[in-house]
Amino acid sequence: MAKRLRKGERPPPDAPELPEGDPHDVDAWKLELDVYERVIRQLRSIGDALAWRVLGYNRSYILALCRNESPGPMHLDKKGTQHEIEFAVEQWRDHRRFTLLHDLTDCLRIGDATVFHDGDDGWQNIYLHELKSNPNARDRVQDLRLKAAAEATQNFGRLPGDIRARLVDTGVPYATHLPALADALSLAHRRGIQTMKIPGGRALLAFDFSAARNRWGEEEAGQRFESAYASLLRRARLTTGTRICFSSGDSVARGRLTPPWGIYPLQAAQCAALIADFLVFTVTLRSDSLVEELGKCGMDARWLLPNGVEPTSPGQPVLELHSNGHRVSMNSAEINRLLLELVDLPIWARGMDRMLAKGTVGWQPWPVFTNEDQIWV
Numbered sequence: 438m439a440k441r442l443r444k445g446e447r448p449p450p451d452a453p454e455l456p457e458g459d460p461h462d463v464d465a466w467k468l469e470l471d472v473y474e475r476v477i478r479q480l481r482s483i484g485d486a487l488a489w490r491v492l493g494y495n496r497s498y499i500l501a502l503c504r505n506e507s508p509g510p511m512h513l514d515k516k517g518t519q520h521e522i523e524f525a526v527e528q529w530r531d532h533r534r535f536t537l538l539h540d541l542t543d544c545l546r547i548g549d550a551t552v553f554h555d556g557d558d559g560w561q562n563i564y565l566h567e568l569k570s571n572p573n574a575r576d577r578v579q580d581l582r583l584k585a586a587a588e589a590t591q592n593f594g595r596l597p598g599d600i601r602a603r604l605v606d607t608g609v610p611y612a613t614h615l616p617a618l619a620d621a622l623s624l625a626h627r628r629g630i631q632t633m634k635i636p637g638g639r640a641l642l643a644f645d646f647s648a649a650r651n652r653w654g655e656e657e658a659g660q661r662f663e664s665a666y667a668s669l670l671r672r673a674r675l676t677t678g679t680r681i682c683f684s685s686g687d688s689v690a691r692g693r694l695t696p697p698w699g700i701y702p703l704q705a706a707q708c709a710a711l712i713a714d715f716l717v718f719t720v721t722l723r724s725d726s727l728v729e730e731l732g733k734c735g736m737d738a739r740w741l742l743p744n745g746v747e748p749t750s751p752g753q754p755v756l757e758l759h760s761n762g763h764r765v766s767m768n769s770a771e772i773n774r775l776l777l778e779l780v781d782l783p784i785w786a787r788g789m790d791r792m793l794a795k796g797t798v799g800w801q802p803w804p805v806f807t808n809e810d811q812i813w814v
Contacts, residue, residue: 439466477510478690479712484542485690486699491537491553492563494700494810497593497604500803501586502565503693504598505546508539520570521549528552543690544697547586547597548579593805601801607788611806612781615702617641622707622716629653630661632669637775637782638726640673642666643718645710666719675723679742683776684719685711694770695777700813720776727756727775734786736760761794765802 438452442463458465492498511518518540525536534554539545549568556562565587567579585597589604596602614635621643624631629649632642642665649658670676689698689712698711710716724740731738737759754766767789774780784806792804 439463439470442466478543481541481543482690482697482712483699484537485544485693485697488537488542488545488551489696489700489813491535491551494813495590496696496809497590497606497805498563499544500604500694500805501589501596502539502545502547504586504596504602505582507543507546511540516570517549517568521568524550524566524568544693546693548583596803599801601799603800603802605792605795605800605802605804607791607804607806609784609788609791609806610808611812612784613812614779614781615812618643618701618718618779619703619707621718622703625716625718626707629658630665632665632672634669634673635720635779638673638675638722638730639776639779640669640675640721641718641779642669642721643716646715646717670721673721675721675726677723678726679724679740680721681724681727681772681776682719682721683773684717685777686714686717686719689714692770692773695773696813702812702814720779722776727772730782731758731786734783734790736786736789741766758789758793760790763793763796765789765793765800771804 438448438460441448442461448460452460454460455465455469460466489499513519521538521540525538528534528536532554534552536553537545537551539547539549539551545551548565550566552564552566553561554564565583567576567583569575582597585595588594589596593604593606596604617633617635618641621631621633621641622645625643625645626648629652630642630644632640635641642662644662646658649661652658653661670680685698688695698708701708701711703711707716711718724742728738728740739757739759741755741757752768752770755769755772756767758765758767775782775785788804788806792802
């Protein structure tokens with residue numbers, strides 16, 4: 438309906454009804470559009486969680502396969518979609534092989550499907566497929582990108598789409614403070630709001646909308662949120678300088694590099710509440726505090742943005758690290774990891790030090806830690 442009206446076309450005779458508003462006015466369909474977009478993102482976040490799980494929570498697969506534009510909505514009336522579904526059904530029916538369709542996710546954007554089956558050596562084999570309803574309609578660029586993604590994950594090589602981008606195995610076991618997040622969310626469910634300081638100069642605030650509204654009412658709940666956040670910033674000494682704040686709110690399936698809420702080591706109801714934004718949390722850090730904390734870990738760090746300016750895009754360089762005779766600029770996606778994943782800062786610094794020791798001249802390195810499967814669900 439929105440597309441028709443924007444083109445100046447009239448609604449068809451069988452147009453859906455609106456509960457209120459003029460169906461001939463494109464602005465009247467804004468809420469429907471918002472709901473449509475939100476439902477797609479929430480469902481795709483479940484697909485992302487499934488992708489992380491079946492890929493063994495191996496971030497290198499996600500980093501390699503996310504490097505494409507979003508495919509857009511998945512429509513059942515498309516011939517290609519029908520062919521992909523038939524392929525998945527056939528793989529299970531005839532071979533008992535699980536197939537994940539990439540269009541059901543936000544993070545898998547190279548290839549159309551991943552097929553999993555047990556090999557003769559006892560290991561699970563993973564095969565990427567580019568599916569065409571017309572077998573003669575092969576796309577050489579797509580095939581090369583698929584091959585590059587597979588080679589990157591197997592050999593920690595160049596990532597698709599950018600000759601400088603490479604996976605780098607830090608060899609450092611992953612560690613986070615996510616148990617603290619689980620405690621904060623549980624307490625927020627009982628109290629409405631919960632704040633706490635996280636090692637590494639970070640401040641965490643968890644907010645349960647239902648619990649807060651039931652306890653104080655909607656208006657007072659908002660006021661208490663603001664008051665609790667201001668108090669937390671004072672306690673954590675984050676009232677001055679440039680603050681970096683990442684929030685879980687309305688972020689579901691927006692960042693293809695970010696682990697989905699569905700795999701966080703939390704109760705199932707908490708994961709669902711984070712996906713639906715009934716439960717939110719924010720983590721705040723001061724830029725000079727991050728530089729100081731990294732200095733304690735032996736890293737020479739420099740914040741790149743002017744005072745008072747916050748990062749605006751996932752790929753924007755925000756932090757420069759210097760170690761082992763090499764320099765590298767980290768983007769805001771990596772800062773996102775430090776905040777929303779509550780990564781242990783000394784562990785992260787050690788990983789960056791190992792990454793730089795491997796030599797990154799002319800590279801755009803994407804670090805991968807080991808044993809991530811022990812962190813997530």
